[in-house]
Structure formats: C-alpha cells, structure tokens
Amino acid sequence: MRLDTLAIHAGQRPDVATGAVTTPVYQTATYVQAAPGEHKGWAYSRGENPTRDALQENLAALEGVPYGLTFSSGCAAAATIMHSFEVGDHIICGDDGYGGTYRLFVEVFTRSGLTFSFVDLTAEGALEAAIRPETKAVWLETPTNPMLKVTDLAAVAEISKAKGLLTICDNTFMTPVFQRPFEFGFDVVVHSTTKYLNGHSDVIGGFVCTPDEERFERLRRLQISIGATQGPWDSWLILRGIKTLPIRMRVHDSNGRAMASFLNEHKSVEKVIYPGLASHPQHKIAARQMSGFGGMISVVVKGGLEGSTKFIKALKVFALAESLGGVESLVQHPALMTQASVAPERRAKLGIEDGLVRLSVGIEDIDDLKEDLDQALA
C-alpha cells in the first residue's frame, strides 16, 4: 500500500468484539488472565496496550519498517535510545539540533558517562574528523532546528557504516511523507509525534523505529523498564491525527514555498532560510533527498532584537508559541525561547542571531498568512 492509504489503514482493523471501525481507546492498566501467566498478549499497559500497538504499527509502516515504539514524549524517546549506550561511549551529534535534545544529552547523559561532540555535519570532512575509537553513533536532525541546515543522509550513512557506527535520524521536521532516512541507509528513526505526525498541537508524544529486531527488543525492554510509554488516549489522538498527515503535509509544503518566496522579496526582511529556495546553501541536497520542503521557515528581520520582537507582537494569525507542525501557524523567537537553554556564545556560533524568527507555517489560507506577515513587517 502507498503512504496515503497506510496513514489511514496501517495497524488498524475493525474491533473484533464490536466491529467498531475506529480503533477503540483501551483505557485500561491491566488485563484479565485465564490462568497465571496465561493472557491474550496484553498483561500490563506499561508494556503493551492495544491502542498504542495500533499506533506503533501505523507509524512503523509509514517509515517502512516492521518495528516501532511510542513514548510519552520525543525527549523520552531520545532518552531511552541513550540508555542503550554504555559508559564511555561517544556520540557525534549535529550542532544545530532541538534545544531540548541538546540539554538532555549534555545535562543528563554526560553525567551518566556518555560523551558527545556537536559538529556541523554539513561541513565537508567534519564527521570523519570527529570519529574516535570510542565513537558508537551519529545522531542528527535534517533540516536542523532552527537554522534549517540540510545534511546529506546517504553520505553520513556511508561513512558511518564503514566505521561501524549506528546512525539515528530525528525525522520530526520532514515526516516520512517528505524524507525517508531508512532508504538512505539509516539504522534508527526518531520523532517527536507532538509536531507534524499528530498535527493538532494537543498531544505530547515520541516515536522510535528500526528495521532491526534485536535493536527493537533491546529498546522495548528499556522502555518497559524505564516506563516512558504513551498512554492509550494520547495514542488514539495521534492515530486520528495521522490519518490526515499526507494531505496536511502537502498544504504545509505549498504554503511554506509560497511564504518563503513572498518573504524573500520583502524589503523588511534581511534573510530567508528555507531549503526550497535556490539561495539555500544545501538546496541541491534538499531537492535530492526530500520530496517536499515543508512548512518550517527561519527569517532574519531587520532591526535586530527590537525589530523581531515588534514584528512578533504585531502578528495576528500566527500565534507566538513554542512547538511546530500543527495545523495552525506559529511563530517563535529561538534566541529567547527554544534555544534559550543554549549558551549565548554557542548561539552566536550557530548563527542564531537576535533578529531570527522561526515560522511554522500552518494550513490556513495562504493569503491570510501573507497579509498577516505583511502588516506585521510594516
């Protein structure tokens, strides 16, 4: 089956007991057993729950692999993966990732004996130069957050494979609709389902998938032990959101493209960063490995901190909020919000300047969005 069909049907079958077309919310902690240890495959909901199972199967099918696990958040998914490493292991990460992932690695897992190098994976030779004898994995996001740098997935997979490194891609920004890391040789894909996958800004969730059964069993055991699972009600909401994922992504993409070219021509804008623009430094790689450019745009408006703050306050349709990927358009100020936990020197090095504003372009009418930006820029 193709993606649009999988989004609606994968992992979901009419309820055996009632014939309900929609997967029920199995709001239960436990399951009756016929005799000690004799059950129908569900024993306790930290380990397994039919609503969560349906979501896991659905999401794994969208990424094109057999095994997936959902978590109570994207950060919980990342933490569980990190728990699969050993004291002394070294992990190479992209240098411009989600602020919360950076904080998790540096503040939590460094204390547990892991070491991290944050490098610009778009720079020629940077990955090879960062590899040490104790390096075990490469963790990246592409496009990055908030600078939207695009990393060549096939190249990273090839270099990593030759060195025996595990490759992990956070595919939150693109979703399997526009980017398929496993097809480029990646080993693990992770998501914050909070964003595009759920798409309605009403749930926090995470997801990990892999084609490797042994790795999956290891992660599943860790998940059961740690307990960062997704509840049945949230699983159900995400399942419902996913049914419209492909159709939503197409509108995010067309609105994103239209908005990027509109901003690119605007006199109050200093710079537009969008992988779909020919001016983007990795536009060619983006066009090769992504089938859409999505709805995330970073913009440097004129006037620095004052200019960007005034602009944000004047917006009416775009809501000022953290997060992204919902049907509604959001705006945020990386230096003051999502990347505030990153030290100022590090932010400067990454190019996160005070005039930088990140837009998550929703699926509203493009003319209303353009008019909103136009009046706020004025």
Ligand SMILES: *Cc1c(COP(=O)(O)O)cnc(C)c1O
């Ligand atoms: C939001 C986000 C995360 C963290 O996910 P939560 O669901 O908020 O815990 C990780 N990676 C990316 C790219 C994100 O946007």
